Amino acid sequence: xxxxxxxxxxxxxxxxxxxxxxxxxxxxxxxxxxxxxxxxxxxxxxxxxxxxxxxxxxxxxxxxxxxxxxxxxxxxxxxxxxxxxxxxxxxxxxxxxxxxxxxxxxxxxxxxxxxxxxxxxxxxxxxxxxxxxxxxxxxxxxxxxxxxxxxxxxxxxxxxxxxxxxxxxxxxxxxxxxxxxxxxxxxxxxxxxxxxxxxxxxxxxxxxxxxxxxxxxxxxxxxxxxxxxxxxxxxxxxxxxxxxxxxxxxxxxxxxxxxxxxxxxxxxxxxxxxxxxxxxxxxxxxxxxxxxxxxxxxxxxxxxxxxxxxxxxxxxxxxxxxxxxxxxxxxxxxxxxxxxxxxxxxxxxxxxxxxxxxxxxxxxxxxxxxxxxxxxxxxxxxxxxxxxxxxxxxxxxxxxxxxxxxxxxxxxxxxxxxxxxxxxxxxxxxxxxxxxxxxxxxxxxxxxxxxxxxxxxxxxxxxxxxxxxxxxxxxxxxxxxxxxxxxxxxxxxxxxxxxxxxxxxxxxxxxxxxxxxxxxxxxxxxxxxxxxxxxxxxxxxxxxxxxxxxxxxxxxxxxxxxxxxxxxxxxxxxxxxxxxxxxxxxxxxxxxxxxxxxxxxxxxxxxxxxxxxxxxxxxxxxxxxxxxxxxxxxxxx
Amino acid sequence: xxxxxxxxxxxxxxxxxxxxxxxxxxxxxxxxxxxxxxxxxxxxxxxxxxxxxxxxxxxxxxxxxxxxxxxxxxxxxxxxxxxxxxxxxxxxxxxxxxxxxxxxxxxxxxxxxxxxxxxxxxxxxxxxxxxxxxxxxxxxxxxxxxxxxxxxxxxxxxxxxxxxxxxxxxxxxxxxxxxxxxxxxxxxxxxxxxxxxxxxxxxxxxxxxxxxxxxxxxxxxxxxxxxxxxxxxxxxxxxxxxxxxxxxxxxxxxxxxxxxxx
Numbered sequence: 001x002x003x004x005x006x007x008x009x010x011x012x013x014x015x016x017x018x019x020x021x022x023x024x025x026x027x028x029x030x031x032x033x034x035x036x037x038x039x040x041x042x043x044x045x046x047x048x049x050x051x052x053x054x055x056x057x058x059x060x061x062x063x064x065x066x067x068x069x070x071x072x073x074x075x076x077x078x079x080x081x082x083x084x085x086x087x088x089x090x091x092x093x094x095x096x097x098x099x100x101x102x103x104x105x106x107x108x109x110x111x112x113x114x115x116x117x118x119x120x121x122x123x124x125x126x127x128x129x130x131x132x133x134x135x136x137x138x139x140x141x142x143x144x145x146x147x148x149x150x151x152x153x154x155x156x157x158x159x160x161x162x163x164x165x166x167x168x169x170x171x172x173x174x175x176x177x178x179x180x181x182x183x184x185x186x187x188x189x190x191x192x193x194x195x196x197x198x199x200x201x202x203x204x205x206x207x208x209x210x211x212x213x214x215x216x217x218x219x220x221x222x223x224x225x226x227x228x229x230x231x232x233x234x235x236x237x238x239x240x241x242x243x244x245x246x247x248x249x250x251x252x253x254x255x256x257x258x259x260x261x262x263x264x265x266x267x268x269x270x271x272x273x274x275x276x277x278x279x280x281x282x283x284x285x286x287x288x289x290x291x292x293x294x295x296x297x298x299x300x301x302x303x304x305x306x307x308x309x310x311x312x313x314x315x316x317x318x319x320x321x322x323x324x325x326x327x328x329x330x331x332x333x334x335x336x337x338x339x340x341x342x343x344x345x346x347x348x349x350x351x352x353x354x355x356x357x358x359x360x361x362x363x364x365x366x367x368x369x370x371x372x373x374x375x376x377x378x379x380x381x382x383x384x385x386x387x388x389x390x391x392x393x394x395x396x397x398x399x400x401x402x403x404x405x406x407x408x409x410x411x412x413x414x415x416x417x418x419x420x421x422x423x424x425x426x427x428x429x430x431x432x433x434x435x436x437x438x439x440x441x442x443x444x445x446x447x448x449x450x451x452x453x454x455x456x457x458x459x460x461x462x463x464x465x466x467x468x469x470x471x472x473x474x475x476x477x478x479x480x481x482x483x484x485x486x487x488x489x490x491x492x493x494x495x496x497x498x499x500x501x502x503x504x505x506x507x508x509x510x511x512x513x514x515x516x517x518x519x520x521x522x523x524x525x526x527x528x529x530x531x532x533x534x535x536x537x538x539x540x541x542x543x544x545x546x547x548x549x550x551x552x553x554x555x556x557x558x559x560x561x562x563x564x565x566x567x568x569x570x571x572x573x574x575x576x577x578x579x580x581x582x583x584x585x586x587x588x589x590x591x592x593x594x595x596x597x598x599x600x601x602x603x604x605x606x607x608x609x610x611x612x613x614x615x616x617x618x619x620x621x622x623x624x625x626x627x628x629x630x631x632x633x634x635x636x637x
Numbered sequence: 638x639x640x641x642x643x644x645x646x647x648x649x650x651x652x653x654x655x656x657x658x659x660x661x662x663x664x665x666x667x668x669x670x671x672x673x674x675x676x677x678x679x680x681x682x683x684x685x686x687x688x689x690x691x692x693x694x695x696x697x698x699x700x701x702x703x704x705x706x707x708x709x710x711x712x713x714x715x716x717x718x719x720x721x722x723x724x725x726x727x728x729x730x731x732x733x734x735x736x737x738x739x740x741x742x743x744x745x746x747x748x749x750x751x752x753x754x755x756x757x758x759x760x761x762x763x764x765x766x767x768x769x770x771x772x773x774x775x776x777x778x779x780x781x782x783x784x785x786x787x788x789x790x791x792x793x794x795x796x797x798x799x800x801x802x803x804x805x806x807x808x809x810x811x812x813x814x815x816x817x818x819x820x821x822x823x824x825x826x827x828x829x830x831x832x833x834x835x836x837x838x839x840x841x842x843x844x845x846x847x848x849x850x851x852x853x854x855x856x857x858x859x860x861x862x863x864x865x866x867x868x869x870x871x872x873x874x875x876x877x878x879x880x881x882x883x884x885x886x887x888x889x890x891x892x893x894x895x896x897x898x899x
Contacts, residue, residue: 083843156840162817163800163842168764253818259801260816298718324803324838325814326821329748336740340733347729350689355718358696372693379689383682386733390740392747393678395811396660396671399803399838463675465658465807467838470846477657 013539014560022538024564029121029534031588040588042126043534047133048112049430054137055105060497061144062096065089067494070454074487076475086471087154088173092147094157095177098273099184100140102415103226106280107191109422110219112430114195116525117216119204119543121536121569122585124197125190127592127627132190134596139183142604146176153177156469158270159240161251161262166244175244175607178237182603185230185237188276192223192230199223202569203577204524205559206543211577213523213546214290214297217304218283221311222276228315229272236265246610260325267318274410275314279307281378281415282349284422285371289353291425291521292368293360296547299352306345306352313342323394332391339389346382350375365519366440370421373448374413381409384459399469402462408455420447420500427507428514432530435507439499447496453489457482522547540570543577591627598623658807658834664854665809665826667747674743678736685732692725747811754824755789762795762802762815762837765844775868784853786860787830795821800842806835806852814839827854 013021031041041047069089072080081089115123123129146152153173155164164174199220203212212220240262242248249255251262290297297303319327319335353375362368384406387393397403420443428434461482466473473479517526526549528537539558545551559579562568567585572578602616663672760783761768769779785791795804797815804823805812813823827833837848855863 083846087840087843087845154843160801160840163840168800168842258818260819299722324812325816326819329744333741333744336744337737340737343733344726344729348726351722351725354689354692354696355722357693358699359715359718361701362697372697375693376690379686383686386682386736387675387678390674390678390736390743392671392740392743392811393675395747395813396668396675396807398812399840463660465660465834465836467805467836469840470836472846 011564012560013562013564016564018538021564022533022535025535025538026533028565028567029536031534036590037588039593040130040590042122042130042586042588042592044111044115044123044126044129045430045532045534045536047129048108050133051104051108051111051136054133054140055101055108058096058100058140059105060501062093062101063494063497065093065096067490069093070487070490072471073473073483075484076473076477076480078472081471083471084154087156087469088147088152090469091153091156091177092143095143095153095180097411098157098277099181100136100143102277102411103184103188103273104136105419106219106222106277106415107188109280109284109426110195110222111191113426113525114198114216114219115202116429116528116532116536117213117523118199118202118207119524119537119541120198120202121540121567123194124202125194125586127586127589128190129194130589131592131596132187132194134593135183135190135599136187138596138600139180139187139603142183142600143176143180146172151176158266161240161243161259164240164244165251172607175241178240178244179603179607181233181237183600185234186599188226189230192226195219195223196227200574201571203572204541204543205570205572205577205579207572207577209575210300211543211546214286214300214303214307215283215523218279218286218307221307222279222283225272225276225279225311225314229269229276232265233269233273236262236269239265241607245607260322263322263325264318267321268315270321271318272314274407275310277411278414279310281374281418282307284418284425285353285374287521287523288367288371288418288421288425289356290547291519292363292365292371293356294363294520295356295360296522297352298355298359299348300546302348303352306348309345310342313338313345317342320389320394323391324398329391336389336391340386343382343386350379365424366435366437366444367421367425367519369441369444370417370424370447373444374417374421376448377409377413377417377451381406381413385410397462399467400462401458401466401468404468405455405458405462408451408458412451412455417447423500423504425519426525427504428511428518429525429530429532431508431511432514433507433511434514434518435511436503439503443496443499443503446492446499450489450492450494450496454486454493455489457486457489461486517549522550524548589627591623595620595623595627658836660807662808664828664831664833666828667810667824667826668808669828670743670746671811674739677739681732681736692721752790754792756785757792757794758783758785759794759796760804760815762797762799762804762841764799764842765837765848767804767848767850768798771864771867777867779867781849782851782853784855784860784863785825785827786857787827787854789857790824790826793823793825795823801839802837802841802848803839804835804850805838806833806850808833809835809852812838825852827852830854830856 013025016024029043031037031043031046068081069086072078072086111123111129115121151172153159153176155169155174159174159177162168199212199216239248239250243250249257251257251259253259286297286303316338317335319332320339323332384402388397388403388406424435424440461479464479466477466479514530516528516530519526524541524543525532527541539560540562541548542557542559544557559570562570562582567587568582569585571580571583573580598616598620602612602620605612605616660668660675661672663669757772759770759772761770767781769781769783771777783793793804795813795815796819797817801817802815803812804815806825809825809827810823813821815821831854833852833854835850835852837845841848
């Protein structure tokens, strides 16, 4: 008995042939079956898929809210929904799209793809990863569960005080909103830390800083932005809860507080938030443009520097959301300059992608077509953003439908179009099957027309004086025609997502088999099977180029010496990615799920009584102790 | 006579064209400046968009060597691409700098302190109506309507009685928020008699959509007559707030506007 175990523990990947190695690694890295197994998994691919599916469900939910609003606004003086419900709808729509869809969907792709792209076997801190997913899920369920039980926030996705204070908004709606923020931010911070460590310490040997795929660079910058931006909103939402629960006076001018403090804190997070949502879109575009042009993206260095510049600049723009609050003019003018400045690194990225397409031989498959839609829409949205950066122009269009049009151009154009492209692009990797091209092109026609018909007229509505967040408008304002047009477009746009859903389900069942690398792409996720084995790679690749699958051809250089029957991965140095040590990666555990559950109970309880923190903390602490309890390696294989 | 003109203007505006409350239908010095600035930005940025799209179109459709130039992963990047890239980047910087300077200039024009205002009016926001107070010895109050003399600068002092609101009359000026614990000041001026609609632009609760306000610009003599008349019975009417204006509206230029503000 004991010599056998001894021997098995000494087995290294260099000792085995391909077939046997694959089978044994897959057993070592696999997840158990059964309910406990499902809740215990720490496989970044499974968690990434859960993140993505959950985010898509919230996308549909938020989309349905939008459709109801568009039906209400299609005609003047409409009574389809009343003011109360309408205010709940736009609050839930904005909140869901920003916090439960926009941020998590970027994380979903990062969690799934970054470990594959850097050539490692699992994400760093995989149990934290599982924990973060459950926290996100519970936060989303809490908000929507509350909605179903008529506990509905109705003060907008930025919950300005004093409107969100107890005396103007009694009921628990804003508390659920604020606590949902806490949930999703805890989740986002956890994922960001994992991504940063994965990128800096777990890259395949030889993947020096200048060989990191642009996708991964983007996600790295994205994660750093989250780490610096999220604390501001967690502070703000906690202050709001305290204001409402125990009567602190942070925002009350009569007690020495200031309602603008909320706006500063919110937008200090809120503007980086735009880039938190948008950067994953650029990550998808970089990957797709390179693959379908058969060229690495033109200007690797300017691209990376632009990303980092965007990361820094995104923290210096927040006041452009507050131009009409009566701030000192010189201060406001500074933020005009900084807001315009961020157009420069964004422009650099656009020019680099266009240069890549010019230089290569573009293949017009669905992913690239959606990326072309991204150019058309996002550039328009970016340019209307330059208008909003100007203080005088902003005094006219701020808080009107012009702004609604602008940020949908930027967020849908900048994130959702690349996202759909990314779904078509990576679907074969995740499921092993290709999505239908013909349906994909129809979907593009629907989405592109629907989007522009919906949101272009909103620019004009805003200029003609229609403010945001009005549940109805009098007929004599003359806004009826454009609103009707926008509503018709919204139906088309929504239909495009139903078509995508159908395509995904049908293709997952009976789509054409994809093989490892159906698009002839250059990054490492395409070097493994589709779908990838639990261990990602049977042998850890060595990287000698920025486009390993194009340049390294068949010379299959790999790193050897990892244990086969234990979860081991290679830790490399930050700059040169020299192999440093073999590190054990945590095994599945139920404790992250239980910790998330305990955290959720404490958070939800604290909406009702501050004592929930007192009683909840020891429970969370006990669960965390169990989670981190040192164990000897399990030997019950 | 002037009152008839105003009434006619008001009803024409109200009768369906999109100019009722439009930033693109300016009738005051500041709104004019803003509209001009808006159109300059639109023209320049529209051109930028067109050039970018043309570049993209050219990139996709340029003639390629069809004789099987291999799908070479790392061709030497061609000189024209680099030059085009540098040119695009440079022009981006130049255009943005130009627009920033225009914006600063516009900011000065819109917010610059002119001479003292002819009239100062306090506007206090409430859920969901506007309290309007004419300051001075014979001060008086109205609600949801502001009357101003044509051609004179009017300062509006903005404060709030409850939550944040935003005061916005697109045809006359940009908007400015009413914030608890803070007093903001906005200058408006109307070039010709008329009724200019505006509405609250910051979400302020359930009936935000119905928080409209009307600015009625009268000829100066007409305005003075009205003000003198208001000042006399003002004390007794002050607390009647909203109703008082509508009650007196029947015989005034507001026949048209009281119709659509109900």
